[in-house]
Amino acid sequence: MTISISFSLVFFNLCLNKYIPSHNASAIVFSKSNPSYSSLYRAYMRNSRFSTNSTPKPAVIITPLEESHVSAAVICTQKVGFHLKVRGGGHDYEGLSYVSDEPFFMLDMFNMRSISVDIANEMAWVQAGATLGELYYNIWQRSNVHGFPAGVCPTVGAAGHISGAGYGTMLRKYGVSADQVVDAKIVDVNGKILNRQAMGEDLFWAIRGGGAASFGVVLAYKVKLVSVPETVTVFRVERFLGDNDTTDIAFKWQSVAPATDKNLFMRMLLQPMPRNNRTTLRVTIKALYLGDANGVVALLGNEFPELQLTKEQCIEMRWIDSVLWWANFEVGTPLTKLLDRDANYAFFLKRKSDYVQTPIPRDGLELLWEKIIELRHVGMGLNPYGGRMSEIKATEIALPHRAGNLYKIQYGINWEEPGDDADMDYRSRARKLHKFMTQFVSKNPRRAYLNYRDIDIGTTKSWSYEEGKVYGESYYNGNYDRLVDVKTATDPNNFFRNAQSIPPRSSKTT
Missing domain, CATH: 3.30.465.10 (Uridine Diphospho-n-acetylenolpyruvylglucosamine Reductase; domain 3)
Known part of the structure; x- marks a missing residue:
């Protein structure tokens, strides 16, 4: 195998030099013997679950500088019989852009950032x-x-x-x-x-x-x-389980957040938190309003009095400053922080998702509080839909999740301990909470969000239409078949593939 790979790399470099003769291919190709290989591979690996010695790694990393380099990489990778993975920011939660069970090359796009x-x-x-x-x-x-x-x-x-x-x-x-x-x-x-x-x-x-x-x-x-207006408003309101209005706020949020003014986005976070030597639940409403503080206080005073929002809890700022605030930076952080790529920064993590189309009843929320506290470590981010999302057709683009969804859930768990035991334990906690939520979320199919990539939904090894349908209908619902047709027309031999990619049809009648 080593000899085969060595010969393949020689031919690959010769091929690249043929298609990009004005550049020395070796300047953008890094094999495992190159001193820079390891640092390049780790730079945009955002999930430490895939940083183990046993993780399959690319035979080479290609770092294109120009569009022609990408074209040459696609052509030449096929000529030497390898698979090609494409990595951008590296935030795909299952590492599908830089991990594969097949021998592969990785195309890392970080240089092409104009x-x-x-x-x-x-x-x-x-x-x-x-x-x-x-x-x-x-x-x-x-x-x-x-x-x-x-x-x-x-x-x-x-x-x-x-x-x-x-x-x-x-x-x-x-x-x-x-x-x-x-x-x-x-x-x-x-x-x-x-x-x-x-x-x-x-x-x-x-x-x-x-x-x-x-x-x-x-x-x-x-x-x-x-x-965006010259002035926007952000606020964060927190309650802990045991406060008189915690469940009331969470229950009311489900009807207000998806139906209120389009200018208001209110995320609700449900997180297990240590307090007074025990684990409890924190409910946080974190919001952006495209307007001033007086406007949002008046709006929620009428629609959401349970929140008891005051002007003192609001912060007015420019929209660009709200970007930093939402990224959990302190008010006044220099805007140049947005240019920090934060390379080599990663947690061990697992993410899952759901869509909710009917409000969870009050007694259901109380059961959910118990489950979150029991499992510990797993949090939930609830993101309201409605507004413009209910106006755009489900077939307008490939994303199908539009009208009918009250909010989307992201389940998240991070940990710092390496090893298989920790990996199994923390991932199982996320799965248990996801399983508990089955009774409250979308059905037939149970829907999921593609950018919260989750291989628990299903994977494929044969890339058949039926295998792909298992996860394809969750991510794409009624748009899956059209995506399969596009794949069949543009990449019938399935060169561009991963464990959850769109498969081509073997025939139109498959």
Whole structure:
């Protein structure tokens, strides 16, 4: 096998030099014998579960500097018979962009991170290797009244985030990140660089919410910017179990948060917390309002009096400062912090997701409090839908989760202890809470969010239509079949694949 890989690498480099003759291929290709290999591999590994010695690693890491390098990598990887993984920010929770059971090369896009902002036309081109923080910062440099509706973690890679739909604190006002995409550049299985017109509307539809990793390598997205007021308001309100109104607030949140003014996004966090030498539950309402403090206090005084929000609990700031606040930085943190890629920073972690379409009854919430306290360590983030999300058709882009959903749940658990025993213990806690919630969440299918990648839903080894349907209907619901058709038309031999990718059909009648 070593001899085979060695010969493959020789031929791979020869192939690259043929397709990019103006560059020495060795400058962008790092084999395991290269002193920089280990640091490159670890730099954007955001989940320490995959940092063990036994984790399968790429035979080489390719770090393209130009679009032509990506095309050459796709062509040459196929010529030597390897599989290709594509990594951006590395935040895919199951490590599917840098782990594989098959011999593989990894294409790491971190060098391709240019951002071009056109304020006059309210557009921006964002290369695949850019982070959300870099995008936000570049927009702010040119305008204080524009933003982009995407995630709260600045180190997330823009292309992966958008291709899986992407969402953030302006979800209810503007929809998901992928709703703002007007053009894209992608390298297809033949190594061709295609824009929207060249790729056609079916592929363009698929790479907005369907996960681009099944179809090609995204080079860049062109996105619409959105308007934000000069002053926005944030607030955080906390209650602990035992406070008289904790369950009342959580229960009422379910009806208010998805139905209130589109300018208000209120996330509810349910977290087990140590208090007075025992584990209890903390309920936190964390919010962004696209307006001033007087406006949100008056709004919630009428719609959500149980919260007892006061102006003193609110902080008015610029939208760009709210980005840092949501990322848990202190007020006054320099905006250049958004440019910090925070390489080599990772927890052991597991994430899962759900959608809720009917409010959980009060007695159900009380049972949930008991389960969270019993399991400890596992928290839940509840993100309201409604607003713009209920207005966009489920078939508009590949993301199907629109009207009918009150809110989305993210289950999260982090730990620091290495080893299989810890891994098994903490992951099982997340699964137990997820199983408990079966009675309260969507059914037939039980829905999940692609960017909260979770292999517990199902995986494939044969990449058959039926295997893919197990997880495909959870992530894509009624859009799964159309995604399969796009895959069949664009990558019939299934070069772009992972454990939860879209499979091609063996025939139209499969």
